[in-house]
Amino acid sequence: MPFTVSAYAARSATEPLAPYQVERRDVGELDVRIDIKFSGICHSDIHTARSEWGASNYPVVVGHEIAGVVAEVGSGVTKFAVGDRVGVGCMVDSCRECESCRAGNEQYCSKGNTGTYNSIDAEGKVTQGGYAQAIVVTEDFVLRIPDSLELDVAAPLLCAGITSYSPLRHWNAGPGKKVAVIGLGGLGHMAVQLAHAMGAEVTVLSQSLKKQEDGLKLGATHYYATSDPETFQQLGSTFDLIVNTVSAKLDMGAYLALLKVDGTLVNVGAPDEPLELNAFALITGRRSWAGSNIGGIAETQEMLDFCAEHRLGSEIEVIPAGKINEAYERVLASDVRYRFVIDTSTL
Numbered sequence: 001m002p003f004t005v006s007a008y009a010a011r012s013a014t015e016p017l018a019p020y021q022v023e024r025r026d027v028g029e030l031d032v033r034i035d036i037k038f039s040g041i042c043h044s045d046i047h048t049a050r051s052e053w054g055a056s057n058y059p060v061v062v063g064h065e066i067a068g069v070v071a072e073v074g075s076g077v078t079k080f081a082v083g084d085r086v087g088v089g090c091m092v093d094s095c096r097e098c099e100s101c102r103a104g105n106e107q108y109c110s111k112g113n114t115g116t117y118n119s120i121d122a123e124g125k126v127t128q129g130g131y132a133q134a135i136v137v138t139e140d141f142v143l144r145i146p147d148s149l150e151l152d153v154a155a156p157l158l159c160a161g162i163t164s165y166s167p168l169r170h171w172n173a174g175p176g177k178k179v180a181v182i183g184l185g186g187l188g189h190m191a192v193q194l195a196h197a198m199g200a201e202v203t204v205l206s207q208s209l210k211k212q213e214d215g216l217k218l219g220a221t222h223y224y225a226t227s228d229p230e231t232f233q234q235l236g237s238t239f240d241l242i243v244n245t246v247s248a249k250l251d252m253g254a255y256l257a258l259l260k261v262d263g264t265l266v267n268v269g270a271p272d273e274p275l276e277l278n279a280f281a282l283i284t285g286r287r288s289w290a291g292s293n294i295g296g297i298a299e300t301q302e303m304l305d306f307c308a309e310h311r312l313g314s315e316i317e318v319i320p321a322g323k324i325n326e327a328y329e330r331v332l333a334s335d336v337r338y339r340f341v342i343d344t345s346t347l
């Protein structure tokens with residue numbers, strides 16, 4: 001039988017989020033019912049709650065950084081048992097047949113993956129996300145959270161963690177490589193830790209030196225203010241890889257000039273307005289400008305295991321449900337170090 005659980009939902013683009021009873025589907029043969037313990041707040045949640053990326057289906061329960069415990073499994077489930085510590089990220093399904101899905105890149109499914117919220121699932125219903133006390137997800141899209149990772153610290157890894165990890169792996173961040181991270185926010189603070197743990201030499205490029213101490217503590221060797229023009233003169237042709245976590249318009253040519261020959265700048269942040277580029281910035285150093293979107297399910301598991309092995313996680317501030325709207329304003333003001341996580345027992 002379908003059931004309802006306590007949640008927080010946006011009822012329109014302009015109203016604050018408020019308590020809501022969300023319906024979950026019956027636990028099917030291959031489904032896992034998860035009692036959600038913690039749910040991270042991602043900037044995408046705010047965009048969706050406010051219809052900033054197109055009209056959302058209201059009421060919408062957002063949240064795709066979900067950590068909890070398995071409460072029930074379907075008769076055909078083989079990977080999980082009641083009591084297991086698990087997570088769910090940005091996807092809850094995909095076609096599983098296209099070239100991308102077969103390669104383990106479900107995030108690039110040619111038919112479009114099913115987002116954890118505000119997406120249409122196989123039954124034709126709108127998916128509802130993690131600001132809730134439970135969720136039902138097919139087992140293939142459920143991740144195992146290693147015992148050594150606390151659930152609250154693990155939650156943001158399911159989006160911010162994998163979004164940073166995937167490009168670092170794809171472009172071979174590791175010993176002997178110089179990696180720069182633009183922006184030290186929710187994504188950037190994970191990218192710094194991960195690149196450092198992979199063995200790369202990490203530089204933070206931040207607007208100011210306000211968070212320098214944090215950046216060095218997280219594993220950066222160098223920290224520069226991009227508001228200082230000297231930075232760009234000093235760092236020309238320095239990096240093998242630059243990960244741009246900033247969702248604002250930047251002078252891409254200035255940043256591309258910091259890449260060595262054959263270097264790559266990869267965008268994981270997505271500004272609302274188009275970014276401009278003079279092709280000479282690429283041509284003069286055979287440089288590449290790329291993008292990357294979260295990671296596949298197998299790679300997300302690899303990231304969680306990597307974080308457990310290297311004892312790293314997100315820096316978090318746990319909040320009760322009543323503070324979600326205030327937290328949104330603080331995210332927009334960059335007033336968070338570095339991720340808000342909702343304690344879902346307060347929903």
Ligand SMILES: [Zn+2]
Nearest residue numbers: 042044159160
């Ligand atoms: Zn996210």
Ligand SMILES: [Zn+2]
Nearest residue numbers: 095098101109
């Ligand atoms: Zn597919």
